Amino acid sequence: KLENATLKAELGRATWKFLHTVVARFPEKPSPDDRRTLDTFFRLFGRLYPCGDCARHFRQLLAKYPPQTSSRNAAAGWLCFAHNLVNERLEKPVFDCNKIGDFYDCGCGDDEKGKTK
C-alpha cells in the first residue's frame, strides 16, 4: 500500500500526546520497579510502533540516549529531548522543554494518591 502522510502524521500526534501524558504522570519518586517498567515500555514501544521507519529511528535513538527514569522530571525532560530529535530530523520547530509544565494533563480528575498503581 502507498504511504499516506496524513494518517502517519495523525498517528504521530496522537502517539506523542499519549507518551508525554504518560511521563507527566510518572512518579516523582519512582521505585526500582516503576523505573524498570518505564524503560521496558519504551523498548517495547520501539518494537511495536506501526510506522516501521519511525520505529527504527526511535530504536536508534534509544540505543544512543537511554530513557531517563530516575524521576518524573527526568523522564519528561528525556522524552521532550527525544521528540525534539525527531522534530529536527523532520525539520520541524524545536519545542522549549522548560515550558512543558502542565501542558500534558491527563484530565483524569484524580490526584496522585488516587492513582491505581
Ligand code: FAD
Ligand atoms: P508532533 O511532532 O506530532 O507534535 C505534536 C505536538 O506536540 C506539537 O504540536 C507540540 O505542541 C508538541 N510538541 C512538539 N515537540 C515537542 C517536544 N519536544 N516535547 C513535548 N511536546 C512537543 N514521522 C515521519 O514522517 N518520519 C519519522 O521517522 C517519524 N518518526 C516518529 C517517531 C515516533 C516515536 C513518533 C511518535 C512519531 C514519529 N513520526 C515520524 C511522526 C512525527 O513525529 C509527527 O508526529 C508528525 O509528523 C505530526 O507532526 P506535528 O507537526 O503535528 O507535531
